[in-house]
Amino acid sequence: MTLLRDEGLTVEELAVWRMLQRAQVRITRHLEGELLLAHDLPLASYDVLSRLAEAPERRLRMNDLAGRVLLSRSGLTRLIDRLQRDGLVNREACESDARGLFAVLTDAGAARLAEATPTYLRGVRAHFLDSLGPDEIGQVRQLVTRLAGATDAP
Amino acid sequence: MTLLRDEGLTVEELAVWRMLQRAQVRITRHLEGELLLAHDLPLASYDVLSRLAEAPERRLRMNDLAGRVLLSRSGLTRLIDRLQRDGLVNREACESDARGLFAVLTDAGAARLAEATPTYLRGVRAHFLDSLGPDEIGQVRQLVTRLAGATDAP
Numbered sequence: 001m002t003l004l005r006d007e008g009l010t011v012e013e014l015a016v017w018r019m020l021q022r023a024q025v026r027i028t029r030h031l032e033g034e035l036l037l038a039h040d041l042p043l044a045s046y047d048v049l050s051r052l053a054e055a056p057e058r059r060l061r062m063n064d065l066a067g068r069v070l071l072s073r074s075g076l077t078r079l080i081d082r083l084q085r086d087g088l089v090n091r092e093a094c095e096s097d098a099r100g101l102f103a104v105l106t107d108a109g110a111a112r113l114a115e116a117t118p119t120y121l122r123g124v125r126a127h128f129l130d131s132l133g134p135d136e137i138g139q140v141r142q143l144v145t146r147l148a149g150a151t152d153a154p
Numbered sequence: 155m156t157l158l159r160d161e162g163l164t165v166e167e168l169a170v171w172r173m174l175q176r177a178q179v180r181i182t183r184h185l186e187g188e189l190l191l192a193h194d195l196p197l198a199s200y201d202v203l204s205r206l207a208e209a210p211e212r213r214l215r216m217n218d219l220a221g222r223v224l225l226s227r228s229g230l231t232r233l234i235d236r237l238q239r240d241g242l243v244n245r246e247a248c249e250s251d252a253r254g255l256f257a258v259l260t261d262a263g264a265a266r267l268a269e270a271t272p273t274y275l276r277g278v279r280a281h282f283l284d285s286l287g288p289d290e291i292g293q294v295r296q297l298v299t300r301l302a303g304a305t306d307a308p
Contacts, residue, residue: 016291132297
């Protein structure tokens, strides 16, 4: 309690933060469980495939990709190793930058993503959106826009 | 677009979910970076130490602990290995249940947690609470209570 006060937090404020973490754990576990069960695809793999699918020429620099998914650079390297072994992603050197390395979605990766996407979308509907009232989506949008921090996002 | 419609999602709803993920990435990275820099302590380790500190007798069954942090059972096992090597946590057999294994916070673990907590709380203030207006905390509390799902949380 004293410590909280020293740092300018109320008990309620800390509880709200913990609850947001808990919500993230709950939703993420549901999505992951369903993707694994139906498609043998971990959520982190799904996220990587879908970020690549949205990128121009279906490719992103490893650094840019790492900035968009919740993985350390070393965790992403291991994941890309695995996806490459499975034929879902390739690595390509960057012509204009000797240090740069791209991850590129393969056709097999795009097909795997397309198979898994209905499961993923149903999960987002069931475990996230359906927990909110119809008027609350706009409220949540405002709040998360602020929290996602357009200016200093990694 | 068609796919979204098939699964009953709007573009805006999916964007809100992606933004929530993005907010989580942003906040988590800031907290992790600050904990590593000042205390050489990853965020997952901080979370484990603090869950143990709050538990009766500063100990939790491995399964209960896994349910409270965003780690797979195997990820938690590796993390507890590391924390045990550093003297911050011990493993103890459960007397009443041969299958059960407890993780127990050591005095060194409690001291390490106490050192890191001001950094953590300042981070929650700076990267989460300060992004919200003063009237919004209550709003967020209502929303995350719903999303954290009191009944089916893991």
